[in-house]
Amino acid sequence: EAGVTQFPSHSVIEKGQTVTLRCDPISGHDNLYWYRRVMGKEIKFLLHFVKESKQDESGMPNNRFLAERTGGTYSTLKVQPAELEDSGVYFCASSQARSPLHFGNGTRLTVT
């Protein structure tokens, strides 16, 4: 079975630009999560989809971040416009109900 895949693996953009991160969960996993880890800090929850619906988006930093999950399959996380403090590693994870999270390898975002 294919795991969670994330694209791109790295992205370097300038402040003010737009970046879109993509996550393809494991097929059949209804739950999809986005997390972010800033260097040396905890893995911070951003939001949680159940199928195509946003179940919890309490961790989204501000309205520069927009997440979508079209048709309950893949998800995108767009940052527009990017700021320096948005730099970090963005992880996507998926799960079925109470099963452990399966993580992608993350997207390392650097905003210069």
Added chain:
Amino acid sequence: AQKITQTQPGMFVQEKEAVTLDCTYDTSDQSYGLFWYKQPSSGEMIFLIYQGSYDEQNATEGRYSLNFQKARKSANLVISASQLGDSAMYFCAMRETNTGGFKTIFGAGTRLFVKA
């Protein structure tokens, strides 16, 4: 508020010895799950072990065991017979299973160094 605390930023252990990584949590939920994940230098997050709040026995998976002390709200990871490949970041996590979702929160992690 739900919170995970890992007080050890870094730990050293001699190869073949056992090591305990600390984790305490705070929740008002009665039903929750506790997880440990490993993140090697390659960056992927690897699930290691799970403990449910109602499980009476401590979870074990090979060389990993979870020392679950519910009254103290601690869920320490014990790695027996450490190997060089165990050098990595280790994250403790908790999933709330209250109605409405399965949000999982993480601690700041502990970096483990295994010495030859």
